[in-house]
Every structure is written in structure tokens, then in C-alpha cells.
Amino acid sequence: MNSTLFIRRLFTHLASLGILLNEVSIQSGNGSEFPRNGLDLTQPSAFEKAIMDVKVNYIRIPPGAKNHQSDIERANGLIEYELLEIERWRTKS
Numbered sequence: 001m002n003s004t005l006f007i008r009r010l011f012t013h014l015a016s017l018g019i020l021l022n023e024v025s026i027q028s029g030n031g032s033e034f035p036r037n038g039l040d041l042t043q044p045s046a047f048e049k050a051i052m053d054v055k056v057n058y059i060r061i062p063p064g065a066k067n068h069q070s071d072i073e074r075a076n077g078l079i080e081y082e083l084l085e086i087e088r089w090r091t092k093s
Helices: 002-016 048-052 066-086
Strands: 025-028 057-060
Touching: 002 048, 048 057
Parallel strands: 025 057
Antiparallel strands: none
């Protein structure tokens, strides 16, 4: 649900900036935030339907192809590290 709400908000924001959504591509992994509906892979998930509603190109990386999103994973790691370094914590917990 969160990924669906996020992608709809992202499309609204991009459109408000004048970006043509039919020129946008969305790439995702195969994580639990982008599930299909049960075992029937012919039925798109709510996330995929949100993408199809605005006719954006959707690319799902092949299962097990972790290098397809390594740049994003690295960026996420750096962002998380830097955000955690802003605050000085008294204890690890």
C-alpha cells in the first residue's frame, strides 16, 4: 500500500513540474513492497496498476540480478549512514 501511495504522489509531483509522464520510466526490484496478487502473476499489483494508470514505462529487474540496482542500494546506504551520523546517540538501543 505504501509503495502505491508513494508512486501516485510522485506522479502528481512530476506532473506539477510539467514532466510528461509518458516519457518517465520506473524501475523496481522484486521486493515485498512490489508484490503481485498471490500466485497468479497475470494479475498486476496495486503498485503496477498505479503505474499503468498514467502510462509510465515500468521495468522490473530480473530476479537475482542484484547488480541492476547496485547504484541505488549504495546511495541508500550512504544516505542512511549520513542521517544516522547527524544525531549523537547516548546508547545503541
